[in-house]
Amino acid sequence: MHVETQVNLKPYNTFGLPAIAHAFARLSSTADLHQMLVHPEYGPMPKWVLGGGSNVVFTGDLPVLVLKVEIMGRRLLGTQEEAWVVEAGAGEPWHDLVRWTIENGWPGLENLALIPGTVGGAPIQNIGAYGVELKDRFDSLDGVDLETGREFCFTREQCRFAYRDSIFKHALAGRCVVTRVRLRLPRPWQPVLEYPDLRQCEREHDPIRPDARQIFDWVCALRSTKLPDPDHVGNAGSFFKNPIVTATRFAAIRRRHPNVVGYRLPDGGAKLAAGWLIEACGWRGKTMGRAAVYPHQALVLTNQGGATARDVLTLAEAIRASVHDRFGVLLEIEPTLM
Numbered sequence: 044m045h046v047e048t049q050v051n052l053k054p055y056n057t058f059g060l061p062a063i064a065h066a067f068a069r070l071s072s073t074a075d076l077h078q079m080l081v082h083p084e085y086g087p088m089p090k091w092v093l094g095g096g097s098n099v100v101f102t103g104d105l106p107v108l109v110l111k112v113e114i115m116g117r118r119l120l121g122t123q124e125e126a127w128v129v130e131a132g133a134g135e136p137w138h139d140l141v142r143w144t145i146e147n148g149w150p151g152l153e154n155l156a157l158i159p160g161t162v163g164g165a166p167i168q169n170i171g172a173y174g175v176e177l178k179d180r181f182d183s184l185d186g187v188d189l190e191t192g193r194e195f196c197f198t199r200e201q202c203r204f205a206y207r208d209s210i211f212k213h214a215l216a217g218r219c220v221v222t223r224v225r226l227r228l229p230r231p232w233q234p235v236l237e238y239p240d241l242r243q244c245e246r247e248h249d250p251i252r253p254d255a256r257q258i259f260d261w262v263c264a265l266r267s268t269k270l271p272d273p274d275h276v277g278n279a280g281s282f283f284k285n286p287i288v289t290a291t292r293f294a295a296i297r298r299r300h301p302n303v304v305g306y307r308l309p310d311g312g313a314k315l316a317a318g319w320l321i322e323a324c325g326w327r328g329k330t331m332g333r334a335a336v337y338p339h340q341a342l343v344l345t346n347q348g349g350a351t352a353r354d355v356l357t358l359a360e361a362i363r364a365s366v367h368d369r370f371g372v373l374l375e376i377e378p379t380l381m
């Protein structure tokens with residue numbers, strides 16, 4: 044297998060930040076990976092796994108072997124009475140998988156349309172949008188432990204999914220390559236339309252119950268108006284997580300800012316819309332260096348062309364400080380900093 048050296052990762056991250064990888068190998072199969080792990084020169088080298096590069100911010104060069112996962116393939120594994128089960132290689136673009144399932148009449152992923160990145164990246168951060176998270180449709184995944192070379196299969200419970208979080212960001216951070224993911228799409232299909240933006244689409248639509256294709260189209264249209272297309276404007280989606288605050292903190296913020304957007308959680312606390320907090324601090328559309336706050340969604344930071352990691356992190360820190368000063372809430376950066 045061919046290993047390139049001194050590779051600029053700029054084309055491999057949606058933020059478009061420059062970073063030199065010491066070594067770079069493309070994996071098109073699990074066999075390629077095993078070959079790499081026993082390679083006399085590259086086997087012992089520290090490694091880092093790259094999928095679609097849509098949820099990473101490079102803060103400097105990477106003195107490691109970058110493993111670019113390009114394991115492809117999609118298939119229907121089975122049609123059970125209570126679910127369709129599909130399997131995809133980790134290197135498949137996530138959105139292509141969503142479209143393929145809808146076109147084949149296996150609905151369930153429509154709310155997760157147009158999310159950038161690959162199938163293998165989806166479980167790492169438990170991608171979510173419009174009222175559905177990957178964990179709601181997840182069956183199991185295959186992976187390889189980079190330290191032992193052992194192959195494993197994880198169930199949903201073993202992945203320890205939480206809001207934009209999984210075991211792969213904690214105990215197994217940097218240790219595994221996800222090779223295949225299986226999804227369970229429940230039958231009979233039920234639309235998920237609770238998210239306010241989708242309710243609005245429903246109200247504007249004929250009084251006919253929307254099908255999965257219709258929801259897919261709505262989600263694509265919503266994302267296109269709110270979020271920048273990484274092919275044109277460098278970005279990594281939401282730059283911060285929506286912060287979870289206690290009931291007391293939520294009440295205190297609401298007293299001073301009655302319009303604050305937040306969703307009550309079962310324990311009485313709330314998940315606040317970070318985009319609202321950032322906008323309320325006056326950041327929408329603001330620029331620092333070559334980094335900017337996206338004018339249509341303040342939760343997204345963008346590369347105006349030629350941005351450096353310093354530009355992005357300086358802007359992010361300034362936003363965090365002002366949100367903290369004003370609301371007493373510390374925002375957590377969502378993409379992985381490398």
Ligand code: EPU
Nearest residue numbers: 172173174280281283284285304316318319322340341342
């Ligand atoms: N809002 C503002 N100003 C802004 C942005 C948002 O007031 O500049 C308000 C909106 O008006 C709305 C609320 O905040 O009332 C929520 O906004 P939106 O529906 O755009 O969703 P979000 O909470 O900002 C989350 C996810 C997105 C996902 C959308 C839709 C996180 C960190 N982000 O954003 O995920 O697409 O919901 O479900 O949870 C991603 O993770 O990269 C991502 C894009």
